[in-house]
Amino acid sequence: MTTETLMQVASRSSVVLCCGSGGVGKTTASAALALAQMRTGRRVVVVTIDPARRLADALGVTGELGNQPTLLSSENGGELWAMMLDANETFANLVQGYSSDSAQVERIVTNRFFRNISSSLGGTQEYMAAEKLFELHNDPRFDLVVVDTPPTRKALNFLDAPGRLVRFLDHRLYRVLLAPARGGLRVVAAAVTPIVRTIARVVGASVVDDAIAFFQAFEGMDEGFRARAQQVTQTLTSPTTSYVVVSSAQKEALDEAQFFINRLKTENIATAALIINRLTPDFGVSSDTQTTNNFPALAENANRLAQRAASERLSIAPLVAAVSPSPVVYLSLLPHDVADHQALSLLADQLS
Ligand SMILES: Nc1ncnc2c1ncn2[C@@H]1O[C@H](COP(=O)(O)OP(=O)(O)OP(=O)(O)O)[C@@H](O)[C@H]1O
């Protein structure tokens, strides 16, 4: 039996993460939930990891959202803030936080190897997302952080991203590169070790030089990173962090939603709520004989809608059962995109 509503789940959470497949309405649902929570008097920040400007659109913001939260509106003592993750900037800020030596920070953030790993290497984006979430979670300006994840199965990879960073710091290559510097030897000592020579042949000597320079500049900061990674993991798995799966009633979306529910299960996390978006409204009436005779086209339309509404409700039943006893919320398909406050407000009302 369902004991809680989505709003009750959100109200006792300090972080809510919305995930699901492409185009189902993750960004829209995140914005609507943030708005609904703000109206209860909470100070909410909604953060998107998706580089597209969809969150700004859903919130009706005309300007750009940046890597720092922007206050959009306030009501009943609550506040609604929004921001868009910039992984590079987050990494740079993180490095700054661990070093009081501005020359060291400069050496790291201007390093080509750093620039490459912070923008492209698998896992860095996810790690920075987790890092930003942790930062916002500890920011006294906010009671709740709502996270809009990108449309990829990898969206939940940040669950183990902090662990991956620690494994990276423990990696043999990292140790090989850093060890000579620690022993007081010159950079060149690392460059001539057999393993580094082999890597240099594959990726190019300048990449290796950059990497060595990066790790040497990084020296002394790895312990701080390790401890931080542990705290980030604690936040992601805390009972006040809730994972909400968003889906439409279409088969592919439902299959993907099941994937996310299973993925969370492998981390021992229960899906806190399910949002079914873009649902065909069920008007609960089918055409009577008089309408059918007088307005056959209208009657046919109404019947088709009623059939679609009924079949959607059948298709979602297994997913509803899969998340039970967690709450399920239905958002109806609006006749237009959600790109202004009024439309978002309508959906926020349906969540409340
Ligand atoms: N209930 C709804 N009624 C009508 N249009 C909707 C509804 N929910 C979302 N939309 C529209 O559908 C489109 C996709 O929504 P949204 O961007 O929120 O999905 P998403 O899951 O975040 O997509 P992506 O996977 O690309 O990040 C947008 O144009 C949005 O305005």
Ligand SMILES: [Mg+2]
């Ligand atoms: Mg989106």
